[in-house]
Amino acid sequence: MGSELIYRGHDSQLATDSYSPKPIKPWFAVTQPIRYMLREQRLVFVLVGIAIATLFFTVIPTSYPASYGGARGHVAISDSLSYYPVETYQRAYNPRVGFGAVNSGGKIPLGLKRKGLRIVVTGGAGFVGSHLVDRLIARGDSVIVVDNFFTGRKENVMHHFGNPNFELIRHDVVEPLLLEVDQIYHLACPASPVHYKFNPVKTIKTNVVGTLNMLGLAKRVGARFLLTSTSEVYGDPLQHPQKETYWGNVNPIGVRSCYDEGKRTAETLTMDYHRGAGVEVRIARIFNTYGPRMCIDDGRVVSNFVAQALRKEPLTVYGDGKQTRSFQFVSDLVEGLMRLMEGEHVGPFNLGNPGEFTMLELAQVVQETIDPNAKIEFRPNTEDDPHKRKPDISRAKELLGWEPKVSLRKGLPKMVKDFRQRIFGDHKEGGAGATPDTTSSA
Template sequence: MTARLNTAGLPPSNGQPTTPAIMTLDRDGKLIKEVGFDRFGFDSRVELSLLRSLYLRPHYVKRDGDGSGSDNDETEHHAKFVQGFAAYQSKSIYHPATHSISYTTLSRFPPVKLLPPSARKRILVTGGGGFVGSHLVDRLMLLGHEVTVLDNFFTGSKTNVAHWVGHPNFELCRHDVVEPFMIECDQIYHLACPASPPHYQFNAVKTIKTSFMGTLNMLGLAKRTKARFLITSTSEVYGDPEVHPQNEEYWGNVNPIGPRACYDEGKRVAETLTYGFHRQDGVDVRVARIFNTFGPRMNPYDGRVVSNFIIQALKGEDMTVYGDGAQTRSFQYIHDLVDGLIALMNADETRPVNIGSPDEFTILDFARAVRDIVERVKREDGVEVGRKCEIIHGPMPTDDPQKRRPDTTRAREKLGWEPRWTVAMGVEEMVRYYMAKMAEGSL
């Protein structure tokens, strides 16, 4: 659950949409001030407000004739959303009259930790321009490491990491992992692969090629550099599960020739390759099986259920539940996932580890919950609620898993990891993120 802080004292809005300061409470009702932890010799703690200043910030909308638009005005507007970190922000100014946008570059970056060379790692993140990758990059950068991002920008976006371009600890390479890549590094987070069902089915052959060739190339790199290698696998390796909840010992129920096979079989063979290099060549490996995850920077047209439902509810459109909506999913918030990935990378566990939330919903109940949260946030932020969205039903996709919830005993015991964010809290933040995108005209 979340609550608003008193917004008094914020600069006048000048017709800009107002975003209240947000107070975020964890599952036990305690205020979340920071994410991460100090464990396994790796301190990953970061102040939440600093992290949030990197994604929860709309463009400034410049309106002709309303007296807005001075430099001070723009600076004040940005400061309102970044709460104390304004000095480290570039400005993006939207001009509705010409439907154009002007960017300034950063003159100062957010403060990153100053680590001694012995603690500073050279970290490669493949898929670092994507939804999950960019949040991982933010965290690793703020922690003071040297980060190189590889991305072909098929589903990822340069804007997700643009705020680090030019920083001496950061490098961005447009590169497709199906081609070899040479670099010296200490850790590899291998995330690169489209993850949304419509995207990964768009070019099935390319998806399986990315999973296989990309993983082969990155494991080869890990072997040569002796870097620790973490692959982001997926709950989809369990297919349409006959065991519930799914623990890591379950071998899964996957249709090898169905439309989802390019992704789930792709990730299964990527895991097989990973353990092949581990057994044969002694590569130090970590395998995270990620369950459904959501949060800011998820592409609004990604096609996955959380972004679809929030956008539909925000626009007052009908919400599309596929099938009767009795199928279930368990949804985790992005910051919990990043905590889990960093914990796994730095712990000793080489077996696969589920990273996901126990909060299981039927898709129909989830649609209703999202609709309620969107209405509440709109009311709190003084935005007109509009018509109540109807829930309509569409065809059920082929091989859509009927139920999914992780057994996270291994993550709890071996990593000391448990999700902290509630679904309601995460959806609320994501709603604010999309509302800001709508206000600035980019959605």
Template sequence: MMAGHEVIVADNFFTGRKSNVEHWIGHENFELIHHDIVNPLFIEVDEIYHLASPASPPHYMYNPVKTIKTNTVGTINMLGLAKRVGARVLIASTSEVYGDPEVHPQPESYWGHVNPIGPRACYDEGKRVAETLSYAYAKQENVDVRVARIFNTFGPRMHLNDGRVVSNFILQALKKETITIYGHGKQTRSFQYVSDLVNGLIRLMSSNYSQPVNLGNPIEHTIEEFAVKIKKLVGGPSKIKQIAAMEDDPQRRKPDITRAKTFLSWEPKVPLDVGLLKTISYFREELQMGNTSHHSRVLNENIRS
């Protein structure tokens, strides 16, 4: 918008909040539509960033049918819109297409190791089908597609109760509660700050590269190391405790970002500690304003619907 683009945001607020974009409301280049992309959307656009889908395990597992619909019917609707108006469409895929990987680090050429009927399948397989749909539309209808496989991302305006590692640990530390690690804590993740991801998405959209591209931080941390780091940054008396492992929890996760470096001249720039301090500061303010109860209520209403 600062570069002069007009931006239309369509959101059903299943996991998002209007307050996340309130600083743009009233800007001449910004428009917000309350819309669920499982239903067709008829607007005139040049580019489509298809980012819709619950992305944290508690959210996508609470309503697995909704998650599948968003990633299949919703993706068909966005590809159909792109076909109708001649727009380029960027599909937000995920590192979850690799499942619990048997290849490490994960290059885009790796086909994955996914349980098609496990608790994470609604998201993992939903995103895999979204990719399949994208290349089917590209081949059959000449739709111009870009596919980003997004690895763990964090930053301010995350849903406080979204159940992801970053938000769980920060919230538990700020509330002086026990920091809980699922399983042995030796499983690894790679964390990138949200501004790095946004830069990668914009570069991918404006590039001429149409194959899938990993966008993530290649610096790998164990969950245990990460818990210790957040405890240190937040301070306070929280203890770290191991609890039962999650089913189908990927044991290793690290992107091979050779494609992103080669074709987009992109790699993450924000150091982990810098991003975490900004995120901790946001969470602290939200807690002081008492916004966690709002998050819980919204989630509960969505579960019922």
């Protein structure tokens, strides 16, 4: 007989009581986080962490690399800020991240220094370029000078040798150049008739191919580009004084056209890159400039007169001597170039001294300064020599707040001192490298 399992209901007890925790008291829910923090000194660790974080962000300033992702670190602000001489120059720059970023402007808090820019100056060993380099380095920028030394001289910049913010590259801008910079001052080109007529094909290649190369560099790295053009774009002007809106009267097949038309083409390229590729550009049209470090025998009228008077030679006046020029001292020009670069206006801008002198009047000023007994010798006029040249600088006054400060009678003695030292080796007069006042002028 099979066995049979019998379920005994009384052998198992039904669970009549279920577990329920004690009800949470209201005051305990509020104090529980506090009790947790107080246990095992957790509050101490939290306070210490807060203190360390505060110290870190207070003591260590936030900075951006000067070459963030291959781009420049800073960009200049609006020219609404005042412009000061180099001794007190403090311009604010904003961090710039990535290519094509925009600037918003602002002033640097008192006691903080502006971050220097990385700037290339083509033709930086020349007359104007070397004075511009002096000013840029004095305000704390890192400067790369690019020069092939056709008219530039190492002596003009050798006082910067050993400065970690200064670099010198022997290079012809007709060949491409790869750099990472924030700004490009493009001054490279022979600027006197003697030099640019020596090899006219090379001159126009420098103006066209060299400018193309520098504009291409500006496009690649997002740099701001400043072209130093010339008053020669006006040719033999039919308008007097010359405004920036005047299109000029230039001989396209003359002996000076390698320079005149070369600069006009350089302006065209600059504006095409601005409109077509979005490159930030500035254009300066430079009028006759003089000062220390000019080439002694470059054929320009001021350097000719000064060198001839020092050597006791006759002052050579071409034509009847009634043709006029306007002469600005080099430090005035450098200030104008820097204001233009830091401002927000493309240009072109006339940069020159509106004080107008005939060649005979200039010869008389040189006589008064150097040798009252110097003789004047008349010679036939040169081809395509403009009869009148005087800038209208009202646009630069209004938009850049710039106008020249140094008169011819005040600036000429400084140039004479430099020329006397270089011609005769009179170190008592001071050398070119030691001249504190600041390659392209017409």
